[in-house]
Amino acid sequence: MQGFESLVPLILIFAIMYFLLIRPQQKKLKDHQAMVDALRRGDQIITQGGIVGKVTKVKDEKEVEVEIAAGVNVRVVKSTIATVVSKTEPAKS
Numbered sequence: 001m002q003g004f005e006s007l008v009p010l011i012l013i014f015a016i017m018y019f020l021l022i023r024p025q026q027k028k029l030k031d032h033q034a035m036v037d038a039l040r041r042g043d044q045i046i047t048q049g050g051i052v053g054k055v056t057k058v059k060d061e062k063e064v065e066v067e068i069a070a071g072v073n074v075r076v077v078k079s080t081i082a083t084v085v086s087k088t089e090p091a092k093s
Contacts, residue, residue: 035081035084036079036081038084038087039055039058039078039081039084040055040058040088041055041056041057042055042088043087043088044084044085044086045066045076045081045082045084045085046081046082046083047066047080047081047082048081048082049080051066051068051076052068052085053066053067053074054066054067056073059075061078062077062078062079063075063076063077063078064078064081
């Protein structure tokens with residue numbers, strides 16, 4: 001019994017760490033991935049570097065082309081997109 005009683009505080013500390021740190025971080029990553037997967041042409045975005053632009057083309061699963069000024073397009077890795085400022089409406093069928 002003495003050995004089990006000394007493990008109870010460690011188990012409680014791990015449970016608290018899981019619910020306060022690990023679980024919210026996993027949810028945040030899942031939400032970010034869903035946001036990145038939902039990117040489409042016309043969305044206004046902000047990158048982690050602070051560049052604001054408009055998505056002009058979704059190249060593949062990892063890159064998008066972003067217009068940051070009139071006639072200036074850059075390729076951006078999707079995972080570096082911090083926020084989608086405004087979403088475009090899906091095309092009507």
